[in-house]
Amino acid sequence: MSTVILRKILCNSESPTPKLLLLTDSSDVSGRGVLYTLLKSHLSIGNYVQYLTTSNPLHVVKTFLNDEEFPGKIKFYDGFSDPCGWDSKDSCVHLNKSINEIFSSCDTGQAKRIFVIDKVDDIVNHQDTHNLIHDLHRFSADDTVEQVVVYCGRDCVPESFIISLNHLSSAVIHLYKGNPTRCKVILKKPSGKIVKTYEEFTLSPELKVQETRAVQLEKEPRGESTDEDAVLAAQTTFNLTLTEEQRKSKNKLLLPHTRVQSSGGQILYTPDDEDDWDEEDPDDDLNI
Amino acid sequence: MNMFDSVTNALESCGVCIDEGGLLLLSETSSTTACGLVCHVITSELANNHHVCFVSMQHTWGHYCNIGNKLGVNLRQLTSDGKIQVIEMLKLLSRTLDEVTDSADDPFDFIKTPSVHPLHKLYQLIRRTLQPWLDKNEFFILVLDGISFLLNLGLKSADIHNFINYCRNLTEMGDLSGRYAGTLVVVTQLYEKDDETSIVSSKIIHTSNTYISLDSLKTGLSREVHGNFIINVLNRKLPHICSPEVWTFQYKMEDKNMKLFAPGTASGVL
Amino acid sequence: MTSVGSVSSFQKKGKSKSISIPGTRPSIHNSQLLTSTGIPSLDYLLGGGLPVGSILLVEEDRYDVYSKLFLKYFLAEGVMNKHMLTVASLDISPQSITETLPAPVDVEPNETSESFANNPMTIAWRYQNQKSQPTSFGSNRFSHNYDLTKVMAREQTFEANIESWRINSNESLRNSYWQLLEAIKKRIETGNMSTLDGSPKTNVLRLGLHSIGSPLWGLEYGFYEKDHKWKNLTTFFYVLRALVRTCYSVCLVTVPSHLFVDPALILRLQSMADFVVRLESFQGSDKETNPVFKDYHGLFHVVKLAAINSLVPPLLDSVDWVFKLRRHKLTVEKLHLPPDLSDTVSRNQEDPVRSKTGPTCMGDKLPKHLDF
Numbered sequence: 001m002s003t004v005i006l007r008k009i010l011c012n013s014e015s016p017t018p019k020l021l022l023l024t025d026s027s028d029v030s031g032r033g034v035l036y037t038l039l040k041s042h043l044s045i046g047n048y049v050q051y052l053t054t055s056n057p058l059h060v061v062k063t064f065l066n067d068e069e070f071p072g073k074i075k076f077y078d079g080f081s082d083p084c085g086w087d088s089k090d091s092c093v094h095l096n097k098s099i100n101e102i103f104s105s106c107d108t109g110q111a112k113r114i115f116v117i118d119k120v121d122d123i124v125n126h127q128d129t130h131n132l133i134h135d136l137h138r139f140s141a142d143d144t145v146e147q148v149v150v151y152c153g154r155d156c157v158p159e160s161f162i163i164s165l166n167h168l169s170s171a172v173i174h175l176y177k178g179n180p181t182r183c184k185v186i187l188k189k190p191s192g193k194i195v196k197t198y199e200e201f202t203l204s205p206e207l208k209v210q211e212t213r214a215v216q217l218e219k220e221p222r223g224e225s226t227d228e229d230a231v232l233a234a235q236t237t238f239n240l241t242l243t244e245e246q247r248k249s250k251n252k253l254l255l256p257h258t259r260v261q262s263s264g265g266q267i268l269y270t271p272d273d274e275d276d277w278d279e280e281d282p283d284d285d286l287n288i
Numbered sequence: 289m290n291m292f293d294s295v296t297n298a299l300e301s302c303g304v305c306i307d308e309g310g311l312l313l314l315s316e317t318s319s320t321t322a323c324g325l326v327c328h329v330i331t332s333e334l335a336n337n338h339h340v341c342f343v344s345m346q347h348t349w350g351h352y353c354n355i356g357n358k359l360g361v362n363l364r365q366l367t368s369d370g371k372i373q374v375i376e377m378l379k380l381l382s383r384t385l386d387e388v389t390d391s392a393d394d395p396f397d398f399i400k401t402p403s404v405h406p407l408h409k410l411y412q413l414i415r416r417t418l419q420p421w422l423d424k425n426e427f428f429i430l431v432l433d434g435i436s437f438l439l440n441l442g443l444k445s446a447d448i449h450n451f452i453n454y455c456r457n458l459t460e461m462g463d464l465s466g467r468y469a470g471t472l473v474v475v476t477q478l479y480e481k482d483d484e485t486s487i488v489s490s491k492i493i494h495t496s497n498t499y500i501s502l503d504s505l506k507t508g509l510s511r512e513v514h515g516n517f518i519i520n521v522l523n524r525k526l527p528h529i530c531s532p533e534v535w536t537f538q539y540k541m542e543d544k545n546m547k548l549f550a551p552g553t554a555s556g557v558l
Numbered sequence: 559m560t561s562v563g564s565v566s567s568f569q570k571k572g573k574s575k576s577i578s579i580p581g582t583r584p585s586i587h588n589s590q591l592l593t594s595t596g597i598p599s600l601d602y603l604l605g606g607g608l609p610v611g612s613i614l615l616v617e618e619d620r621y622d623v624y625s626k627l628f629l630k631y632f633l634a635e636g637v638m639n640k641h642m643l644t645v646a647s648l649d650i651s652p653q654s655i656t657e658t659l660p661a662p663v664d665v666e667p668n669e670t671s672e673s674f675a676n677n678p679m680t681i682a683w684r685y686q687n688q689k690s691q692p693t694s695f696g697s698n699r700f701s702h703n704y705d706l707t708k709v710m711a712r713e714q715t716f717e718a719n720i721e722s723w724r725i726n727s728n729e730s731l732r733n734s735y736w737q738l739l740e741a742i743k744k745r746i747e748t749g750n751m752s753t754l755d756g757s758p759k760t761n762v763l764r765l766g767l768h769s770i771g772s773p774l775w776g777l778e779y780g781f782y783e784k785d786h787k788w789k790n791l792t793t794f795f796y797v798l799r800a801l802v803r804t805c806y807s808v809c810l811v812t813v814p815s816h817l818f819v820d821p822a823l824i825l826r827l828q829s830m831a832d833f834v835v836r837l838e839s840f841q842g843s844d845k846e847t848n849p850v851f852k853d854y855h856g857l858f859h860v861v862k863l864a865a866i867n868s869l870v871p872p873l874l875d876s877v878d879w880v881f882k883l884r885r886h887k888l889t890v891e892k893l894h895l896p897p898d899l900s901d902t903v904s905r906n907q908e909d910p911v912r913s914k915t916g917p918t919c920m921g922d923k924l925p926k927h928l929d930f
Contacts, residue, residue: 025494025530026490027489027490027493027494028493028520028531028532029530029531030494030522030527030529030530030531030532031530032524032527033527033528033529033530034530036527055453055494055495056495057457057460060460060524063525064527080453080457081457082457083450083453084405084408084450084454086405086408086411086412086454087415087454087457119494121491122449122453124446125446125447125449125450126446126450153490153491153494155487155490155491156449156487156490156491156494175530177531178531179531181530181531202528203527203528203529203530204528205526205528206528207527207528
C-alpha cells in the first residue's frame with residue numbers, strides 16, 4: 001500500500017487532496033520535475049492553477065507548463081523579473097507583498113483552485129517568516145482552495161522555517177539525491193493517521209512518475225554523503241563495491257583448495273615408521 | 289586562444305557549454321583559488337567573439353591582466369577595445385572614503401547610510417554597462433568574481449541572492465526566440481566553518497546549470513595535487529532528471545597551465 | 559567606472575618607471591615590486607619580499623610579545639628607506655612602538671651559534687651541500703640589519719615621515735575603524751600615493767596596524783556568536799584591501815585572532831589578506847618544555863600565501879616553520895629536530911607539529927583515507 005503514496009499524491013488520487021503540500025529539495029537534487037509532474041496532473045483533470053514563479057523566468061516555466069495546452073487553466077505571476085521594483089517593470093509581482101495580495105487578482109469563482117509557490121525561499125528573502133507562515137496557514141484553510149503547493153530548497157532557509165512549514169503541511173515530500181531519486185513522504189490524513197514512507201522513483205521524459213517503490217531505510221538519508229567509503233569510491237578508478245548478484249556468485253565460487261566435506265569432521269592419521277608409540281602412561285610419575 | 293587544454297577537454301567531455309546561457313557557478317575554498325579557471329573562461333569566451341563584463345570583487349583587474357600577459361593574452365588591449373568591460377569593486381570601495389562622493393552614484397553608499405536594498409546601485413551600474421550589448425542583441429558573459437566578499441560588508445545572504453537573481457534576469461533577456469542574452473558566471477568562496485558562505489553558494493547551486501567546485505584535499509597539502517576539480521551538470525531544460533551528473537578530477541596549477549587529471553593519476557603518484 | 563587602461567598597484571616594471579623607489583626591487587619571478595619586511599628570512603618565505611599593494615596579516619601570539627617585534631622590524635625597515643609610515647594602535651601608544659624600533663647595524667649581528675656554519679661537516683657530510691636558508695641577499699642590499707638590543711637613534715626616527723594615528727576622542731568610539739580608514743586615505747592623498755592618477759611614484763607608504771580587532775576596537779565582543787557583530791571589522795578589512803591595492807603601499811596588520819570566538823571571522827579576514835602567518839609562542843604552553851623545541855620560541859604557521867599576478871603562489875620547501883629570538887635578532891627557520899644525544903635514543907615518534915589525524919607514515923596510524 002505504501003508503494004503508491006508518492007504516486008497517489010502526484011497523480012491526485014489521494015482523497016481528500018492534501019491542503020498544503022510541501023516539496024523540498026537540496027542543492028544536489030532538483031524537485032522541479034516532481035513539481036511539474038504534480039501540476040500537469042492537476043491541469044489534466046481540469047483544476048485551475050495559479051502559479052507564482054520567483055526563481056525562474058516566465059518563459060522557462062511556460063516551456064514545461066504550456067498554457068496553450070491547457071487554455072485558461074493556468075495563470076502565471078511573475079515574481080522573478082523584478083521582485084524589488086529595481087527595474088520598475090509594471091507587470092511584475094513585488095515579493096514584499098503578502099501571499100494574499102499577490103494572488104488577490106485571482107478570480108474566486110473558479111472551483112478547485114491550486115496555488116503554487118515556486119519557490120518559497122525567495123519570498124523569505126523579502127518578508128518576515130512569521131507573517132508568511134500565517135498567510136500560508138490562512139490560505140490553506142480557505143475552503144475554495146483545493147491545494148497550496150509550496151516548493152522550497154531545504155538548504156536555503158533556516159531549519160526552523162522548514163520545521164514550521166512541516167508543521168503546517170498536510171503532506172510533505174522531501175527529495176534526496178540518488179539514482180533513482182529517493183524521497184521521504186509524510187502524509188497526515190484527516191482521520192489522524194500518519195503515513196510515513198521512504199520511496200524511490202524516476203520520472204519519464206514526459207514527466208510521468210514511474211518505478212516507484214518503497215525502500216527500507218535504517219536512518220534518514222542525508223543530503224550529502226558523509227560516508228568515508230563513498231568519498232573514497234568517488235575518487236578512485238577502481239570498483240570497490242559488489243552488487244548483490246556479484247556477491248552471490250563470488251560466494252558460490254569453488255576455490256581450488258576448498259574440498260567439499262560431506263559429513264562432519266574426522267581425524268585421519270596414518271602412522272609411519274618413525275612414530276614412537278609409547279604404551280606407557282606418560283603421566284604415571286605424577287601424584288594424582 | 290584557449291588557455292588550458294586539459295580544462296577545455298574536461299569541460300567538453302562533460303558537456304559543459306558556457307555560451308548557451310544559464311548560470312555557471314565556480315567555488316573556491318581558503319586553500320584553492322578559481323583564478324586560473326576564471327581566466328580560462330574569460331579568454332575562451334573572448335575567443336568565441338563574445339563580450340565580457342567582469343565585476344571583480346576580490347582582485348584588481350591588473351591581477352588578471354598580468355596573468356593574461358604571462359599566458360599570451362593581452363587583456364588590457366581587449367579592455368581598451370571595449371571587448372571587456374570591467375567594474376572594479378576595490379577601486380569603487382576606495383572611493384567611498386572620499387569626502388565629496390556622489391552618493392547617488394556610489395554603489396557602496398550603504399556602508400555609510402544603511403539601505404533596504406543595498407545592492408540596487410551596483411545592479412544598476414552593471415545594467416548600464418551591459419545595456420549597449422543588450423540593445424544590439426550581442427551575446428555576453430557577466431562574471432561576478434568573489435561574490436562572498438560582499439558578506440564582509442555586512443550584507444545578508446538574502447541580499448546577495450536577490451542581487452544575483454537580478455543579474456540572472458539580465459542574462460535571460462534574450463529575444464523572443466528563447467535565446468539567452470548572456471551567461472552569468474559567479475565565483476563564490478566556501479569556508480567550511482562559515483555557514484553564511486555555504487548558504488550563499490547553495491542558493492546559487494539551485495539555479496545553476498553547471499557547478500564546478502575547486503575543493504582542497506581533505507588529507508592536507510600536496511605538491512602534485514592542488515585540489516579536486518568537481519563538475520556538476522544539471523540540465524535545467526530536462527526537469528525529469530533530478531540529480532546532477534558529477535565528474536571528479538584533480539588539478540594542479542603550474543606557472544602557465546592548469547592541469548587536470550583523473551583522481552590518483554598525479555605525476556608524483558604514478 | 560569601467561576601467562579603460564586600468565591602473566593597479568601591481569604594475570609591470572617597464573621603461574616608463576625609470577625612477578627606482580628606495581627599499582624596493584622587482585621580483586625575479588614576476589613583475590611585482592617587492593619591499594622588505596625587515597626580516598630576511600620572512601622575505602624569503604613570502605617569495606622575496608612583500609609586494610607593493612599587499613597586506614601581510616600576522617595573527618598574534620597569545621601575549622603579543624613576538625608579533626610586536628615583527629611589526630617593529632617592518633617599521634624600522636621603512637624608516638631606513640625613508641618610506642612614509644603610518645602606525646596605528648589602540649592597545650598601546652603608537653609612539654611607544656616607534657620609539658623602540660631596533661637599531662640598524664652595518665654587519666649582520668653575529669651570534670655565536672652561527673660561527674659553526676662554515677666548518678666542514680665531518681659526520682653528516684652528505685648535508686654539506688644542503689643549502690641553508692639564504693640569510694643575506696648578496697650585494698643587493700635589500701633589507702638592513704638590525705640589532706634588537708639597541709634602540710634606533712632618536713634623530714633617525716625623528717626625521718622619518720611617521721604618522722602616529724590616534725583616535726579622535728571627540729567622535730564616538732563606534733567608528734574607530736572608519737576613522738582609521740579615513741586617516742589612511744588622507745595620508746595616501748597627501749603623499750600622492752594613489753595609482754588611480756597614474757603619476758610616477760617615488761616612495762612607498764608603509765602601514766603598520768597593531769592589534770586590529772582587539773576589544774578596544776570592537777563591537778564584536780559581548781555578543782552571541784550568531785549575531786555576527788563583526789561587520790565593522792570585516793568592512794574595515796575589505797576597504798583596507800581596496801586602499802592598499804590602489805596605492806603604493808604595503809601593510810602589516812597584527813590581529814589577536816586567539817580572542818575571536820567564531821572561527822568564521824578569522825577565515826574572512828584571512829581571505830582578504832594576501833599573506834597570513836600565525837605565531838604560536840611556546841610561552842606558557844606545554845611545548846615550552848618539549849625538547850624538540852628547545853632551540854625555538856614558537857611555531858610559525860604559514861597560513862596563506864597568495865598568488866598575486868600569477869597562477870601559483872610562492873613555493874615553500876617545508877611546511878613546518880619556527881621562529882627564534884636570539885639576543886640580537888629574530889629569525890624564521892625551518893623546523894629541524896635537534897639531534898638526540900642522550901644514551902637512550904628513543905625519540906618520541908609523535909610528530910608534535912601536525913595534528914594527530916594527518917597522514918603519518920607510521921604503520922599503526924594509517925590515515926582514514928587518502929585523496930590519491
